[in-house]
Amino acid sequence: MIRLLIADDQALVRGALAALLGLESDIEVVAEVGRGDEVVAAASAAAAEVALLDVEMPGLDGIAAAAALHAAMPDCRVLMVTTFGRPGYLRRAMQAGANGFVVKDTPAKQLADAVRKVHAGLRVVDPTLAAETLTSGESPLTERETEVLRAAAGGGTVADIAKATFLSEGTVRNYLSSAMGKTGARTRGEAAHTAEANGWLL
Structure with missing residues (x-):
């Protein structure tokens, strides 16, 4: 058995x-x-x-x-x-x-x-x-970009994401911008959706 x-x-x-x-x-x-x-x-x-x-x-x-x-x-x-x-x-x-x-x-x-x-x-x-x-292929996102996108997937403002990830708002914006570039997205929501669909956010 x-x-x-x-x-x-x-x-x-x-x-x-x-x-x-x-x-x-x-x-x-x-x-x-x-x-x-x-x-x-x-x-x-x-x-x-x-x-x-x-x-x-x-x-x-x-x-x-x-x-x-x-x-x-x-x-x-x-x-x-x-x-x-x-x-x-x-x-x-x-x-x-x-x-x-x-x-x-x-x-x-x-x-x-x-x-x-x-x-x-x-x-x-x-x-x-x-x-x-x-x-x-592999996820193009760094660990930090993944963390920020994961927080962004739940909605909320840049300030909310900064608080959740213990980063400054400027740093969050930089990571979001980089993640959007890597996923070919126009918005952070779209970037989060693309990363989620590819299994990169878990």
Whole structure:
């Protein structure tokens, strides 16, 4: 039996995944959590062999949770499952130690097969997303530009962003201007949207 942990902040999705995968004769769902910062403890307590992680979760996002799990339990395989098939997410998830990356509309049988393949030590990646990742390239944004754009994505004034990032308003304007140039955007909202769509802001 493959001992599986499922982490997703939406209880309905988590329950549906657990019910569907639990029907497989060789998969046993041994733990379910709704937060990224609960993954390592739950996986450890349940001796999970594969962790199915959503990308966007409270406490710790799925990519950070994958890195933490990889560090704490290197033998536990990680399969990322997300609604948002963004190329930047795939690249960063693999760098964090994930063994697979699929989107949530993957049919149940294919998802179960992905769990089996990851458990067997194989890599499983959504083919469309893999192709997009190869053509999209790395994020052109620096860490600071990413941080400022992330704050800008929530709206608010330059003063609000400056307060949230502990930077001066002038510095925030410089970072926003640079990020807009790199994303080819006319406004900071457009820059944030482009970066978000490419998976560069998580």
